[in-house]
Amino acid sequence: MDATLRAVADPTRRAILLLVREQEASAGEIAARFPELSRPAVSQHLRVLGAAGLITVRRVGNRRLYRLRPEGLADAARFLDGMWSARLGRLKRAAEDAVGRTETMTIEQTVWIDAPPGTVWRYLTDPEHLRDWWGEAEFDPRPGGLVRVAMDEGPRPVMRGEVVDLVPDRLVAFTFGWEPTPGAPDLPVGSSLVEVVLAEQNGGTRLTLRHSGLPSRLGGETAGGWLHMLRRLGDATRSVG
Structure with missing residues (x-):
């Protein structure tokens, strides 16, 4: 019930x-x-x-x-x-x-990455490449597949979700939440949605990230976290683009 x-x-x-x-x-x-x-x-x-x-x-x-x-x-x-x-x-x-107390919000961030969409796509969906900028990862690239990332910073929280949609080199969408571990944000597994859209731009990639279903109290913390992680993604892909 x-x-x-x-x-x-x-x-x-x-x-x-x-x-x-x-x-x-x-x-x-x-x-x-x-x-x-x-x-x-x-x-x-x-x-x-x-x-x-x-x-x-x-x-x-x-x-x-x-x-x-x-x-x-x-x-x-x-x-x-x-x-x-x-x-x-x-x-x-x-x-x-x-x-x-649980009003939700959406954050959206757009960055330009000095690497082609195919390279950025691999760094978003391949566990070996996810490790280079996000953390130790599992990624099953099919709708309903597991997405799990054990971060290597701060209290080392573990993000868990499942794939909602995939379009190679263009789109990845997955549910997003934190496993209940000490220091992890209070965002239950599966309670929010992350959509990442890629488009070729000026020889690189315009990446737009949209994170919806976030409790308002976590908006600032989550926005800052994504900004930091997207910078790491850009650094990781730049040398191999």
Whole structure:
């Protein structure tokens, strides 16, 4: 039930459930209704809804069709019905306070790297090259594949996520969170999304990083961390471009 409540707490995911309540829709059709979101972000929302048992997926050829699974809401509905009492007002205020404490934000950074996109791509997806600028890494280059990086600086936190989307030499997107270790930021595994887009520019690469779903309290720390890591990425690739 906790997964269900977390899933429907997000307004975009609630809108997706309404969209597929009466009829099936493909990921592309769903994404078309949310032009402000990237395709990887829509895919991540669908993964959360699927993990919570709120949607079903049916394959038709190469397409995946999504539809509401009403029984997935049953436990949460019974819980909320049971709470419909004089105490509901206090629960509502507590929930609103919690939402206020966990408001999310997106950071975006663009840098130019003196190496071609193919080289930068390898340094983003190959564990041997990830070690040169980020940390000891595991990277399974397929949707749903593991991404895990044990950083070699500070308290040596461990980032864990899974691949959401890949386009060779152009795009990599993965969920992002920290394993619960001493000194690691309080960002649960899978709770945010990182998208990195590469484009050729002036003989090098324009890299745009977008990190969404971040708690506002971690925005400054995370932005500074990415700025530092992207500088290390640039230094690592410059000599081999």
